[in-house]
Amino acid sequence: MVGITSYGAYIPLHRIERDAFYKEWGGMPIPGERSMATFDEDSVTIAMESAIDCMKGLDPKKVDGLFFATTTSPYKEKLCASIMATAFDMRRDVRTMDVTGTLRVGTTAMAAAFDAVKAGSAKSILVTTGETRMGAPAGDFEQSVGDGGAAVLLGDKGVIASIEGSYSVSDEFSGQWRADGDDFIRSWEDRMVYDQGYSAVLPEAISGLMKKYNLSPGDFAKIVYDAPLDVRRHARVAGGLKFDAAQVQDPMFMNVGNTGAALAMMMLVAALEEAKPGDKILFASYGNGADAFYLQVTPEIKKLKARRGIKHHLESKKTINNYGTYLRWRKILTLERARRPEQAATSIVALWRDRRIILGLWGVKCKVCGTPQYTATPGIMGGGPPIRICVNCQAKDQFEDYCFLGKKAKVFSFTHDNLADSPDPPATVTVVDFDGGGRAAFDMTDRDPDEVKVGMPVEMTFRKLYHDPARGVHNYFWKTRPIR
Amino acid sequence: MAESIKDKVCIVGMGCTKFGELWDRSETDMIVEAAYDAYEDAGIEPKDVQAAWVGVTGGMTGMALTAPLKMQYKPVTHVENACATASDAFRNACYAVAAGVYDIVLALGFEKLKDSGFSGLAMAGGVSSNIVPTTSAPGMFAMLATTYFARYGLGPDEGKRMLAHIPVRSHHNGALNPKAHFQREITMEQVLRAPIIAWPLGLFDCCGVSDGAAAAIVVRAEDAKKFRPDPVYVKSLQMCVGPAEGQMNTKYDYTHVEETYRGGQVAYAEAGIKNPRKEISMAEVHDCFSITEATIMEDLQFSPRGKVKDDLEAGTFTLEGDLPVQPDGGLKCFGHPIGASGLRMLYEMYLQLQGKAGPRQIKNPHLGLTHNMGGQPAGCTVSVLIVGR
Numbered sequence: 002m003v004g005i006t007s008y009g010a011y012i013p014l015h016r017i018e019r020d021a022f023y024k025e026w027g028g029m030p031i032p033g034e035r036s037m038a039t040f041d042e043d044s045v046t047i048a049m050e051s052a053i054d055c056m057k058g059l060d061p062k063k064v065d066g067l068f069f070a071t072t073t074s075p076y077k078e079k080l081c082a083s084i085m086a087t088a089f090d091m092r093r094d095v096r097t098m099d100v101t102g103t104l105r106v107g108t109t110a111m112a113a114a115f116d117a118v119k120a121g122s123a124k125s126i127l128v129t130t131g132e133t134r135m136g137a138p139a140g141d142f143e144q145s146v147g148d149g150g151a152a153v154l155l156g157d158k159g160v161i162a163s164i165e166g167s168y169s170v171s172d173e174f175s176g177q178w179r180a181d182g183d184d185f186i187r188s189w190e191d192r193m194v195y196d197q198g199y200s201a202v203l204p205e206a207i208s209g210l211m212k213k214y215n216l217s218p219g220d221f222a223k224i225v226y227d228a229p230l231d232v233r234r235h236a237r238v239a240g241g242l243k244f245d246a247a248q249v250q251d252p253m254f255m256n257v258g259n260t261g262a263a264l265a266m267m268m269l270v271a272a273l274e275e276a277k278p279g280d281k282i283l284f285a286s287y288g289n290g291a292d293a294f295y296l297q298v299t300p301e302i303k304k305l306k307a308r309r310g311i312k313h314h315l316e317s318k319k320t321i322n323n324y325g326t327y328l329r330w331r332k333i334l335t336l337e338r339a340r341r342p343e344q345a346a347t348s349i350v351a352l353w354r355d356r357r358i359i360l361g362l363w364g365v366k367c368k369v370c371g372t373p374q375y376t377a378t379p380g381i382m383g384g385g386p387p388i389r390i391c392v393n394c395q396a397k398d399q400f401e402d403y404c405f406l407g408k409k410a411k412v413f414s415f416t417h418d419n420l421a422d423s424p425d426p427p428a429t430v431t432v433v434d435f436d437g438g439g440r441a442a443f444d445m446t447d448r449d450p451d452e453v454k455v456g457m458p459v460e461m462t463f464r465k466l467y468h469d470p471a472r473g474v475h476n477y478f479w480k481t482r483p484i485r
Numbered sequence: 486m487a488e489s490i491k492d493k494v495c496i497v498g499m500g501c502t503k504f505g506e507l508w509d510r511s512e513t514d515m516i517v518e519a520a521y522d523a524y525e526d527a528g529i530e531p532k533d534v535q536a537a538w539v540g541v542t543g544g545m546t547g548m549a550l551t552a553p554l555k556m557q558y559k560p561v562t563h564v565e566n567a568c569a570t571a572s573d574a575f576r577n578a579c580y581a582v583a584a585g586v587y588d589i590v591l592a593l594g595f596e597k598l599k600d601s602g603f604s605g606l607a608m609a610g611g612v613s614s615n616i617v618p619t620t621s622a623p624g625m626f627a628m629l630a631t632t633y634f635a636r637y638g639l640g641p642d643e644g645k646r647m648l649a650h651i652p653v654r655s656h657h658n659g660a661l662n663p664k665a666h667f668q669r670e671i672t673m674e675q676v677l678r679a680p681i682i683a684w685p686l687g688l689f690d691c692c693g694v695s696d697g698a699a700a701a702i703v704v705r706a707e708d709a710k711k712f713r714p715d716p717v718y719v720k721s722l723q724m725c726v727g728p729a730e731g732q733m734n735t736k737y738d739y740t741h742v743e744e745t746y747r748g749g750q751v752a753y754a755e756a757g758i759k760n761p762r763k764e765i766s767m768a769e770v771h772d773c774f775s776i777t778e779a780t781i782m783e784d785l786q787f788s789p790r791g792k793v794k795d796d797l798e799a800g801t802f803t804l805e806g807d808l809p810v811q812p813d814g815g816l817k818c819f820g821h822p823i824g825a826s827g828l829r830m831l832y833e834m835y836l837q838l839q840g841k842a843g844p845r846q847i848k849n850p851h852l853g854l855t856h857n858m859g860g861q862p863a864g865c866t867v868s869v870l871i872v873g874r
Contacts, residue, residue, distance in 0.1 A: 340604045351614035359616055374733050378617045384729045392733045414632040414739045417684035418624035420605050428619040432628060434735050442732045444618045455635040466616045478616040
């Protein structure tokens with residue numbers, strides 16, 4: 002049996018009321034709120050957080066592949082799956098792949114992982130998605146899209162939902178696209194786009210699947226398929242195929258928005274959170290064609306330890322109604338420069354040399370005195386990684402590896418810095434003591450300044466620290482955040 | 486066997502520019518003024534200087550000094566030790582004289598911060614992995630206050646009120662000093678109402694940012710009276726450089742600075758001081774932020790641990806108090822041109838010991854201490870110098 006063995010999801014903390022866009026631009030009011038990545042989040046960090054949720058309690062060394070699906074990769078030429086594989090300290094021979102180009106890359110990657118496991122060339126593959134698409138200011142898309150991600154682990158042991166079959170359709174159509182250099186979604190006239198695209202092709206794939214496996218709508222506990230930017234088209238697909246409205250998984254338009262290539266998988270995670278053993282789920286996704294799957298939930302689903310998934314992340318939120326913050330965090334406007342020193346040039350050598358330390362939070366533990374210790378950054382006056390001399394007993398090179406990934410910590414000291422340049426001022430910086438030992442300084446994100454206290458428990462979150470525009474380098478590292 | 490520097494060398498001349506936003510003056514202007522004022526004060530000619538130590542951050546060579554002064558083919562060392570740069574330039578100059586290899590040397594520190602266009606320090610970026618937390622200098626020191634308040638049970642208002650005594654006192658002194666950047670009094674209420682720079686530190690908890698230069702002429706003690714009747718004797722020249730472990734080691738309490746404590750201990754031993762609170766007449770310490778000065782008072786044993794509040798409230802460190810601190814106005818009123826500050830502190834001790842401090846004059850001082858700190862609470866380099874009559 003091959004199928005999903007674990008799942009996880011991530012929704013950024015912040016939601017923006019759609020009213021904030023309407024207040025700014027007028028036009029057609031769209032109800033609800035959408036998720037909004039914090040300034041230090043992108044598709045990679047969101048996919049990483051989703052993958053962390055999915056991998057909770059599981060051994061990354063046993064994963065044979067990591068596929069990252071997105072249409073908003075920070076790089077055109079450079080792998081991002083390898084960033085996450087390094088952060089997880091996966092094996093050197095792990096198969097890594099970024100899948101991009103259309104909104105159904107989440108399911109395309111899932112199908113590829115399924116085929117690999119089924120063929121026996123891998124036992125376990127992690128498929129993770131993350132999206133931060135943007136609509137141009139003043140358009141409907143900027144209100145309709147959302148940011149988020151989900152991940153599934155596919156394997157042949159401990160399967161919670163087996164993949165019993167699949168069916169795909171390929172369709173050449175430039176109904177909606179972003180060309181090289183486009184920051185914002187482009188679309189042809191919407192009636193044509195939906196009538197010839199989503200509303201025609203998705204039903205074709207779903208009915209193709211049902212025909213292939215001799216299934217009918219009544220066989221399924223849930224039908225899970227993503228919505229287009231015009232969410233009204235979503236329900237009509239199920240109705241047209243004679244599914245009951247009660248069978249249809251909510252596309253989260255009112256509280257998240259359209260998360261592009263991540264949406265279908267996020268909805269699947271939401272469905273699995275409610276699923277019972279024996280449920281059949283029809284799972285499909287649209288984008289220049291469509292992929293459809295037939296899933297069978299197994300009794301193993303009861304054994305999966307709780308994940309934050311969709312449910313918890315939906316509840317854990319901070320809603321804003323401030324279009325200026327949105328413009329600033331998404332870097333849509335050029336703001337006045339802070340009168341602060343230039344950011345240092347990013348050294349690819351330093352990033353490469355310290356990759357396990359930076360991405361994987363690897364520190365050391367002294368074999369002589371037992372002190373866990375970590376440093377990733379040269380202090381302002383020196384002393385960068387690696388640690389060669391014990392900070393506590395000064396023994397030289399007497400260390401074993403010690404990973405701080407997943408460890409909780411408590412705030413030992415902090416400040417809210419108004420002088421430092423930050424897109425979310427004041428810049429909150431924390432010195433934290435890790436449970437089990439070790440201390441380090443990190444930026445804190447997704448916090449309300451008033452809630453930060455000495456002794457406050459925190460967890461680590463994977464974020465984009467800087468983008469060096471002169472060199473086109475994106476820097477990923479960890480920050481602290483209040484426990485979500 | 487190593488010997489103490491005590492009474493082996495003397496300062497016989499000093500110069501110090503006005504500190505401030507010297508928009509119309511270049512590094513060359515400041516260097517020439519500080520050096521020639523020191524020459525004149527010592528009664529020497531430029532050609533009499535046999536060697537020099539120049540302090541500036543981000544400099545390259547001793548030519549930072551020789552080029553502006555057109556100093557003629559002398560040995561000059563460029564010294565850099567963050568905010569303690571000038572103190573270290575002076576320290577090395579003293580050792581060369583004590584070693585007997587030179588008769589007359591110059592130590593000069595300068596820095597031009599205000600040409601950068603930045604707020605705060607223009608710390609060098611360089612090349613790095615670029616994952617350092619987003620902190621400014623106020624942010625790094627603010628964490629000392631956060632933890633100090635938490636440890637000693639001071640609410641934010643109470644803690645901030647305690648700290649506010651420090652800038653109010655410094656501004657009072659700075660108002661009496663024509664060379665200070667800020668020469669006006671401020672009130673407790675102004676301090677407490679000021680905008681937050683890095684919580685819990687407000688605007689007046691932070692020292693100024695300025696341009697300036699200061700210089701000293703050093704000779705052997707036995708020669709000093711040939712230059713002037715009132716030379717100032719070096720009693721101790723100590724430096725303590727920490728392993729920068731405070732952000733890695735959970736043993737660091739973030740309510741004191743270990744380098745300051747240890748630097749004070751070795752300086753007192755070298756100068757033969759048993760009771761610093763009683764024996765030290767006055768001090769210029771590294772008050773980059775109010776909380777820094779508060780913890781320095783405890784680390785140098787001027788106040789018992791956790792009790793600096795009592796001394797601040799009692800006015801112990803005012804010009805009229807038992808142990809005047811920052812008689813010239815401190816970094817608070819002078820600003821902190823990095824490479825110059827240590828010598829600027831020494832300049833005030835020099836004036837006070839010679840009785841030339843005018844309205845700021847402390848009655849009959851014997852020993853003056855300067856404390857100069859580079860880095861941050863979790864890791865720094867600290868210089869403690871003691872001078873006297």
